[in-house]
Amino acid sequence: MAIERLYEDDDYVIVNKPYDMYINSDDENERNTVACHIASHDSHLSSSSDPLHFVQRLDYSTSGILCIAKSKSSAARAGRLFEKRLTKKYYLAVVRGHVSFDLADIKYDVGKDLTPENSHRMSAAVDTSSLCGEPRTAHTRLLLLETGFYGGDAVSVVLLKPVTGRRHQLRVHTSAVGHPILGDYTYSDRADITPHRMFLHATRLVLPFQTETLDIQTDEPFFSDHRFTSKWEGGKTLYKYRSKESFVKVCDVIDSSYTVGLKYQEFCLK
Template sequence: MGVSTLFENEDYLIVNKPFDMYINSEDENEKNSVTYNIAKHDSHHSSSTHPLHFVHRLDYATSGVLCIAKNKTSSAAAGKLFEKRDTKKYYLAVVRQHVQYEICDIDFPVAADPLTAGSSHKMVAMTSPPGSPETSLLQPRLAQTRLLLLETGYYGKDPVSVVLLKPVTGRRHQLRVHCSAIGHTILGDYTYSNKEDSAPHRMSKIENLEHNHGARNV
């Protein structure tokens, strides 16, 4: 499955990243990456003769719009937009069970799971009260996600919901962790379902980007 170009000019390259694909890799022989499909293998290195700057990232399992800067100036400009939250990210996801509310804010802090520090670097939502020993030990970072229910239905015989997710903050695996924490694991998310959710063959989450100041919605 290849990487399709949605927009390109002298400063930016906007592509559609397929699911189950890395953004880049230090392994020169890794062909399943966005970098391999659109540029030279070392393009994500600062020492490259034609460096690319990934303004934001998507999980391996997530498909969606990826913004790539072609130079440091455009990278810095885009980075400021993300920092000021002038550029918003939206994710369409299918989650397990029927969500019982139309809209909600999920405000659980997120921290690295110490049990996977040497392997997959899984994250965990801090649902304990602030100041608890667990929270203090893991040094979590504040994280907020807004969830909007679009519709409910079934995947086979299993109840599912289609939701629009907006990450107000941008922590590692934030949406997957937050959905799991409220009892609505993303369909196909093997990692955050305690390795129980192996169907369908992909995790049902895609990203869309939007800029507040008139840039086209891709």
């Protein structure tokens, strides 16, 4: 499988990761990895003859923009941007149900799911009884773009902007407000098995380096897929977002603190 390279220079290679692919693996027989497709299966190891440094992570099921550094110094430079929350990351998602608000800030802390059978999952602290271990501050902004139906079920297309970067944050936060991501097997309690993929895609990444700002964007990922469009029935469109130009404009909307005229909601532990 060829992986699309969106940008490359002496310091970084930025790719469009396919869904259902690992970033790397310590199993030398595992070939379904980004590392294996663009370099070698052991390229994430310091002992590799062709080392790469992954400065961000994407889940196995999540597709989209992934920034990879070619040296330790380049990794540190990009890593500082992520640590200081200077990067801007924007995701497209299709979620279950028709979202009832236009814009939301989801501020539930995220930690380990303490339910015994869910040891690999994360959990949102939505109330004082939540089984959420070692919770950390988490913040996601959500903008409703379009509603419709997938296979006859109500769904919404949303823009997600993670302000923090906790493990599984977007998946946990959308599920916590009653709108799990379409096709998310893990956070649907293994029930959402009909869709061919999980509909979460890292669509745009802005890296403001001192010398230049890298603004990387992919094409819209869902409506170019016949397996999705064959089951899609459109409803209400609030924003155009399917072209790269219109997507930048909705990113400007979610970046703005201006909420007049929008049905706004904040989710947090009171």
